[in-house]
């Protein structure tokens with residue numbers, strides 16, 4: 001084995017943050033907010049510097065009512081700001097709706113384990129891989145980049161431990177189908193930093209081509225440590241949600257996504273560029289809390305503020 005080089009712990013120059021608040025954040029919030037407020041949320045995120053964001057999901061509106069207006073959201077988003085809008089789909093119908101709505105990218109969700117697969121999309125892991133192979137053809141024909149999230153990659157709320165070899169095998173199939181990016185989702189916030197290191201290595205070995213993106217929930221307070229581990233393992237794309245809002249309607253007790261402003265603070269403090277203005281992101285989190293959702297949000301920075309304090 002090659003020993004790590006001296007600069008193996010140097011911070012990366014830049015990290016891309018994919019903002020998932022408008023989709024993953026809002027889909028499980030007890031407050032149903034209307035399309036205009038979602039568009040204000042998206043505009044605020046863009047003002048804060050976000051350039052790639054998950055805007056909507058195209059799933060059964062009976063099962064996820066908060067996302068029923070995906071088409072209207074996409075019809076209203078700013079188009080002149082160089083922003084890439086991602087639409088989430090679980091099947092062919094969703095993929096077609098996302099394309100018709102004008103999404104720039106499609107994110108398809110695979111599952112790493114049976115229990116969550118049944119609850120979230122009524123499919124086994126292998127069935128989600130079969131489906132990905134079929135819809136990848138449609139995305140390719142429409143010339144739209146396709147990414148694949150492997151959800152519950154670090155633990156399933158029903159089945160418990162998830163086998164890294166199985167996650168790697170799903171990643172291999174996603175890469176072979178043409179997914180240009182693979183996201184590993186810690187849907188229930190179960191991972192430790194060492195799990196992250198092992199899983200990234202296993203997935204890289206199985207699927208070296210696609211970019212890797214990591215998606216953490218802070219359910220057990222490990223999200224920032226896991227992000228640090230992911231960056232140490234060479235990952236440069238991280239999902240985060242303003243205010244730390246979100247969860248998953250089909251994963252019991254899966255509390256919020258890691259908060260964008262908490263991630264931005266840690267990275268920028270370490271000299272890592274994110275392109276996101278911390279103060280504006282904090283303002284957005286406070287706006288969510290006070291105006292849009294009217295309940296407290298989980299992030300720390302929206303309470304503490306940044307450091308050092310701004311000059312007055």
Ligand code: MG
Nearest residue numbers: 024246247257
């Ligand atoms: Mg999430």
